[in-house]
Amino acid sequence: xxxxxxxxxxxxxxxxxxxxxxxxxxxxxxxxxxxxxxxxxxxxxxxxxxxxxxxxxxxxxxxxxxxxxxxxxxxxxxxxxxxxxxxxxxxxxxxxxxxxxxxxxxxxxxxxxxxxxxxxxxxxxxxxxxxxxxxxxxxxxxxxxxxxxxxxxxxxxxxxxxxxxxxxxxxxxxxxxxxxxxxxxxxxxxxxxxxxxxxxxxxxxxxxxxxxxxxxxxxxxxxxxxxxxxxxxxxxxxxxxxxxxxxxxxxxxxxxxxxxxxxxxxxxxxxxxxxxxxxxxxxxxxxxxxxxxxxxxxxxx
Numbered sequence: 001x002x003x004x005x006x007x008x009x010x011x012x013x014x015x016x017x018x019x020x021x022x023x024x025x026x027x028x029x030x031x032x033x034x035x036x037x038x039x040x041x042x043x044x045x046x047x048x049x050x051x052x053x054x055x056x057x058x059x060x061x062x063x064x065x066x067x068x069x070x071x072x073x074x075x076x077x078x079x080x081x082x083x084x085x086x087x088x089x090x091x092x093x094x095x096x097x098x099x100x101x102x103x104x105x106x107x108x109x110x111x112x113x114x115x116x117x118x119x120x121x122x123x124x125x126x127x128x129x130x131x132x133x134x135x136x137x138x139x140x141x142x143x144x145x146x147x148x149x150x151x152x153x154x155x156x157x158x159x160x161x162x163x164x165x166x167x168x169x170x171x172x173x174x175x176x177x178x179x180x181x182x183x184x185x186x187x188x189x190x191x192x193x194x195x196x197x198x199x200x201x202x203x204x205x206x207x208x209x210x211x212x213x214x215x216x217x218x219x220x221x222x223x224x225x226x227x228x229x230x231x232x233x234x235x236x237x238x239x240x241x242x243x244x245x246x247x248x249x250x251x252x253x254x255x256x257x258x259x260x261x262x263x264x265x266x267x268x269x270x271x272x273x274x275x276x277x278x279x280x281x282x283x284x285x286x287x288x289x290x291x292x293x294x295x296x297x298x299x300x301x
Contacts, residue, residue: 006031007153008061010054010077010084011098012039014233015124016067018131019097019157024048026156033057054078058087063153064094067124070242071100078108090116095150097138097157099123099239101246102168102175103253109142109167118146121167123174124158125181127234129221135159139177141169175250178243182264182281184218189285192226197294202227222282227297231283238277241268 005028009020012034020043024030030048033056034040044050051057054077058064064084068074074096078084084094094117096105105121112119120142130136136158140147147163154161164173191214195205206223209215225231244265251258270287271277279286289295 005029005062006060008033008051008057008064009048009067010034010057010065011067012036012043013067013069014128014235015131016097017043018128019065019067019124019136020048021046022131022134022156023153028153028156031057031061053082053087054084055082055087058084058092062092063150064088064092066094066096066098068096068098068100069239070098071104071246074098074100075104075108079111085111085115085117088112088115088117092117093146093150094119095122096120097122097124099174099178099243099246100171102141102171102250105141105171106168118143119167120146120150121170122154123170125174125177126158127221129234131157137177138162139164139170139173141165141171141173142167171246172250175243175247178240179247179258179261179264181218182240182244182268182284183260184216185222185282185284186264186267186288187214188216188219188223189226189282189288192223192285192296193288193292193294196296197292202296222280225280226282226285229297231279231286233278233280235281236277237268237271237279237281237283240281241265241272241277244268 007028008031010033017039031051032040032043032048033051040050094112109119120140122138122140124136124138126136134157137160138154138158140163144163164170192202196202247261248265267284267287276283
């Protein structure tokens with residue numbers, strides 16, 4: 001049924017736009033909406049249709065997908081005036097692929113269920129490259145039967161797709177992911193800055209660490225770009241800062257002490273204070289460089 005259903009897609013940013021393109025290329029009828037006109041026009045030129053509001057998306061689609069920046073954005077689009085809940089009817093399916101607080105995911109799922117709308121929280125990991133290649137990791141919370149029903153759809157956007165448990169579980173696992181990624185970035189940054197301060201070629205440090213136990217996908221993807229001082233956003237630091245706030249808030253909700261994640265949040269907060277929110281999250285190395293009075297790699301233009 002889903003393979004022949006109209007898919008409504010809200011949120012055509014760095015992640016959402018390529019995800020929507022992959023659905024369109026896979027043959028899904030697509031209706032899109034975004035507050036920015038340019039990505040909408042691009043998708044329409046490729047064969048999708050345009051909706052004027054989240055409510056209209058819900059009215060004309062069987063499956064509604066959102067990829068939005070933060071919890072308040074998602075909650076407003078889902079439950080606010082002119083939102084998805086106003087336009088949705090019994091039997092519709094809502095899949096939120098944003099990264100938001102688990103508590104908000106549960107709240108929205110309950111509100112949707114009261115109207116007969118089935119709901120999954122399905123945040124993603126893999127950055128802009130994973131979104132473009134359709135190789136994202138997707139962690140899913142909600143009803144397992146619905147998860148199985150939507151697997152063919154999810155496989156268009158991702159390769160590692162895991163059912164995590166009831167509503168909110170996908171967002172909890174995403175919070176765990178964001179904590180780990182931040183700490184990997186900071187660990188790599190400290191290693192590169194230490195080597196640079198001691199006079200060792202950063203490329204040598206990266207080569208050695210990449211061949212040993214310190215190797216990680218974060219290092220493979222971001223390490224060479226850091227050395228070249230390429231900080232164009234695959235994932236904006238301001239969004240990772242937001243995610244680390246979710247990590248710390250969720251930890252507080254469950255009485256869990258996460259001292260390293262709390263420190264990571266402060267380092268990413270320093271990026272925002274310096275006006276680096278639009279840079280890639282790997283630019284956290286610039287905070288470590290300031291503290292060490294050292295710079296890794298080539299000088300910026």
